Amino acid sequence: HADNDTQAVKLTGEEVAKHSSRDDCWVIIHGRAYDVTEFMPEHPGGPKIILKYAGKDATEEYAPIHPPDTLDKYLDQSKHLGEVDMKTVEQETKEEDPEEQERQERIKRMPILEQCYNLMDFEAVARRVMKKTAWAYYSSGADDEITMRENHSAFHKIWFRPRVLVDVEKIDTSTTMLGTKVDMPFYVTATALGKLGNPEGEVVLTRGARKHNVIQMLPTLASCSFDEIMDAAEGDQVQWLQLYVNKNRDITKRIIEHAEARGCKGLFITVDAPQLGRREKDMRSKFSDVGSNVQSTSGSDVDRSQGAARAISSFIDPSLQWSDLPWFLSVTKMPIILKGVQRVEDVIRAIGAGVHGVVLSNHGGRQLDTARSGIEILAEVMPELRRLGLDNRIEVFIDGGIRRATDIIKALCLGATGVGIGRPFLYAMSAYGLPGVDRAMQLLKDEMEMNMRLIGCSSVDQLGPDFVDARGLSMHATTVPSDTLGLGVYDPLVGPRESKL
Numbered sequence: 094h095a096d097n098d099t100q101a102v103k104l105t106g107e108e109v110a111k112h113s114s115r116d117d118c119w120v121i122i123h124g125r126a127y128d129v130t131e132f133m134p135e136h137p138g139g140p141k142i143i144l145k146y147a148g149k150d151a152t153e154e155y156a157p158i159h160p161p162d163t164l165d166k167y168l169d170q171s172k173h174l175g176e177v178d179m180k181t182v183e184q185e186t187k188e189e190d191p192e193e194q195e196r197q198e199r200i201k202r203m204p205i206l207e208q209c210y211n212l213m214d215f216e217a218v219a220r221r222v223m224k225k226t227a228w229a230y231y232s233s234g235a236d237d238e239i240t241m242r243e244n245h246s247a248f249h250k251i252w253f254r255p256r257v258l259v260d261v262e263k264i265d266t267s268t269t270m271l272g273t274k275v276d277m278p279f280y281v282t283a284t285a286l287g288k289l290g291n292p293e294g295e296v297v298l299t300r301g302a303r304k305h306n307v308i309q310m311l312p313t314l315a316s317c318s319f320d321e322i323m324d325a326a327e328g329d330q331v332q333w334l335q336l337y338v339n340k341n342r343d344i345t346k347r348i349i350e351h352a353e354a355r356g357c358k359g360l361f362i363t364v365d366a367p368q369l370g371r372r373e374k375d376m377r378s379k380f381s382d383v384g385s386n387v388q389s390t391s392g393s394d395v396d397r398s399q400g401a402a403r404a405i406s407s408f409i410d411p412s413l414q415w416s417d418l419p420w421f422l423s424v425t426k427m428p429i430i431l432k433g434v435q436r437v438e439d440v441i442r443a444i445g446a447g448v449h450g451v452v453l454s455n456h457g458g459r460q461l462d463t464a465r466s467g468i469e470i471l472a473e474v475m476p477e478l479r480r481l482g483l484d485n486r487i488e489v490f491i492d493g494g495i496r497r498a499t500d501i502i503k504a505l506c507l508g509a510t511g512v513g514i515g516r517p518f519l520y521a522m523s524a525y526g527l528p529g530v531d532r533a534m535q536l537l538k539d540e541m542e543m544n545m546r547l548i549g550c551s552s553v554d555q556l557g558p559d560f561v562d563a564r565g566l567s568m569h570a571t572t573v574p575s576d577t578l579g580l581g582v583y584d585p586l587v588g589p590r591e592s593k594l
């Protein structure tokens with residue numbers, strides 16, 4: 094349909110629909126057609142999900158999983174077929190999915206934002222209003238999710254020793270992380286696929302972090318492109334990069350150099366995921382839609398794990414090792430932090446290797462199940478570093494299960510520089526967008542100020558091991574109050590009861 098001879102001819106939906114087989118496959122994404130025939134066998138998510146949309150508009154399925162620049166980066170220009178006249182494209186008549194109808198009803202009845210009084214409230218709301226696949230992806234932990242539950246319940250094994258009759262009229266919750274002064278001792282940690290929960294994705298977290306002057310760590314597996322998230326920052330807002338190391342070091346080098354050039358102030362190399370963990374809630378929910386090609390494909394040579402993120406993450410280099418670190422230190426001036434360290438011996442090795450920090454973390458319980466919580470590892474690490482006179486050689490962060498300001502205070506008392514928080518901000522963003530993230534951060538600030546006052550400290554530098562009794566930390570037999578949904582065993586939303594099994 095040439096509107097006039099100067100305008101490029103637009104493809105019609107009918108023409109695209111003719112190319113709908115494995116040997117001749119076109120798809121429409123964001124109003125443009127692409128020939129993905131040759132690319133299909135290399136697609137990390139497998140050919141099945143592409144075939145599901147062969148000859149059709151794949152935008153809705155594609156957008157949450159792939160940063161916008163993916164096709165420009167990975168599909169040869171000759172396969173970019175040009176604009177499609179979307180008026181001629183038959184939109185899939187969405188037969189009324191009863192589950193979706195129920196979800197829409199729950200959204201209409203969801204609590205107003207002001208009824209959320211703590212971070213767990215966002216989890217409770219998100220579980221009710223999020224799409225099943227998004228909830229499953231964000232909420233899942235590895236295997237029996239024991240570590241995911243332990244991450245938060247470990248904090249219940251630490252008791253405060255508050256002091257009294259101290260002037261706590263003015264409370265200063267600010268601190269410094271990797272040379273950046275922040276208003277609160279927490280950062281927004283890297284969590285993949287932000288658009289599963291919110292159509293705008295990670296830039297919503299950027300705006301929330303800016304408002305509260307806290308740092309955001311950008312995930313390698315973001316839904317938004319790296320530059321979109323960096324562009325969403327304002328003024329001197331500080332961002333860090335979380336890096337999954339690619340088997341192809343040239344790609345990794347390009348990513349690091351670009352991040353440094355854009356002003357990233359920290360490089361967090363994820364070291365606890367040489368293979369992504371087995372997250373069964375995620376697998377279960379994805380099994381129902383074709384995206385989980387990696388599960389349904391038989392044969393041992395195929396990634397046998399959960400859905401989209403694992404499929405996209407087939408590039409991760411499982412051979413990454415200590416002897417690689419000098420190369421990273423040679424390619425960037427950014428401080429380098431190892432994210433996912435889980436024993437004091439490796440912290441000492443990290444100091445010897447010349448890196449600037451570690452995050453004591455088990456990836457939110459999404460990797461090795463029955464690994465210890467970040468807070469328990471911290472209680473092992475810091476006394477040993479102090480004994481060896483190494484505690485000022487490195488910044489030590491923890492993440493995992495931080496849901497209250499008292500969790501943050503306990504981590505700082507035990508020697509952490511700061512803590513990373515993941516799911517709560519994802520749930521707040523997914524349920525209420527930016528206002529949700531804003532309220533979640535404000536709630537933490539209010540809790541922090543009150544609890545500092547009650548422990549008898551007016552600034553974070555006064556916090557130390559004498560304010561806590563952590564002797565119970567290594568006892569793993571304790572029952573814990575079931576104060577968060579995450580303590581439930583399996584999520585009935587995607588369990589056998591509700592699925593068609």
Ligand SMILES: Cc1cc2c(cc1C)[n+](S(=O)(=O)[O-])c1c(=O)[nH]c(=O)nc-1n2C[C@H](O)[C@H](O)[C@H](O)COP(=O)(O)O
Binds near residue numbers: 282285402
């Ligand atoms: C919740 C969540 C966490 C992910 C995450 C995605 C989600 C949805 N993803 S993942 O797809 O590979 O598992 C990442 C990631 O991209 N890279 C990473 O270093 N950590 C990843 N993490 C771990 C995260 O950085 C923190 O270690 C963890 O979230 C802290 O625990 P809480 O969620 O309880 O705060």
